[in-house]
Amino acid sequence: MHGNIELKKMIDLNNLPNHVAVIMDGNGRWAKKQGLSRILGHKKGTEAVRHVTEACAELGIPYLTLYAFSTENWNRPKDEVDALMNLLINTINDELNTLQQNNIKLNAIGNLLQLPEQARNNLLQTIHATKNNTRLTLTLALSYSSHWEIAAMVASIAKKVKSGELDPEQIDQKIIEQNLNTYPIPFPDLLIRTSGEYRISNFLLYQLAYTELYFTNTLWPDFNKDEFYKAIIDYQKRERRFGKISEQIQQKNSEK
Numbered sequence: 001m002h003g004n005i006e007l008k009k010m011i012d013l014n015n016l017p018n019h020v021a022v023i024m025d026g027n028g029r030w031a032k033k034q035g036l037s038r039i040l041g042h043k044k045g046t047e048a049v050r051h052v053t054e055a056c057a058e059l060g061i062p063y064l065t066l067y068a069f070s071t072e073n074w075n076r077p078k079d080e081v082d083a084l085m086n087l088l089i090n091t092i093n094d095e096l097n098t099l100q101q102n103n104i105k106l107n108a109i110g111n112l113l114q115l116p117e118q119a120r121n122n123l124l125q126t127i128h129a130t131k132n133n134t135r136l137t138l139t140l141a142l143s144y145s146s147h148w149e150i151a152a153m154v155a156s157i158a159k160k161v162k163s164g165e166l167d168p169e170q171i172d173q174k175i176i177e178q179n180l181n182t183y184p185i186p187f188p189d190l191l192i193r194t195s196g197e198y199r200i201s202n203f204l205l206y207q208l209a210y211t212e213l214y215f216t217n218t219l220w221p222d223f224n225k226d227e228f229y230k231a232i233i234d235y236q237k238r239e240r241r242f243g244k245i246s247e248q249i250q251q252k253n254s255e256k
């Protein structure tokens with residue numbers, strides 16, 4: 001499917017976000033509206049994953065992170081959790097060639113030990129097979145939550161202190177960031193959440209400190225390249241001040 005040429009043309013290629021993160025929400029409501037099972041909504045959602053991944057690669061955005069399954073999602077009915085895990089296994093198998101052909105590196109964050117063995121093995125194999133690809137790093141957040149990540153970060157720092165590798169005095173923002181699961185991926189510039197929910201749902205809490213937030217009512221299975229371009233265009237209208245005043249930012253822009 002090709003996007004709307006006009007929208008794509010409105011994008012300033014010199015002001016792209018370096019990293020886009022997405023909370024892919026609304027598969028269940030999309031399915032309900034169509035009179036289909038929630039599972040078919042998730043299946044349809046994988047097409048939107050393809051559109052957005054392709055759009056990033058084509059525009060030249062080097063990092064894309066997708067919230068695919070949260071720690072809290074384990075509390076869904078067992079048949080839905082099982083179906084999501086099977087979908088994960090099948091999609092990863094089907095997409096390996098596409099990832100290689102498009103020079104896309106697969107990555108994952110989250111408590112992967114909680115995934116069923118086959119899902120984890122497929123995932124790790126594909127991550128390994130694509131590790132030298134350079135065009136786009138596609139990170140899947142699976143069994144991920146920020147509260148889990150922050151607990152793991154503290155445990156990892158504590159271990160280093162205990163072994164003598166690290167002095168407690170040395171602990172600063174940099175050490176914290178280096179022990180997050182997302183390291184060394186830069187923080188997101190733009191977060192997109194679909195389906196009209198205005199919340200973060202335990203996603204990248206530390207990393208989103210200065211991220212621009214974009215919310216749309218579009219349900220994830222309906223999200224396509226044009227929807228993605230709209231989010232980028234909206235992002236490009238924002239002035240990112242990082243605590244400074246507008247004049248300082250404009251001066252810096254005019255020096256470019």
Ligand code: IPE
Nearest residue numbers: 024025026027028029030068
């Ligand atoms: C997002 O869609 C996919 C996952 C969380 C796995 P939902 O399944 O949350 O869809 P809604 O929110 O019920 O519509």
Ligand code: IPE
Nearest residue numbers: 023024025067068069070201
């Ligand atoms: C957030 O969606 C998690 C993912 C998109 C994987 P949810 O549908 O689980 O979010 P809440 O629970 O409604 O906030």
Ligand code: MG
Nearest residue numbers: 025026027028
């Ligand atoms: Mg939801």
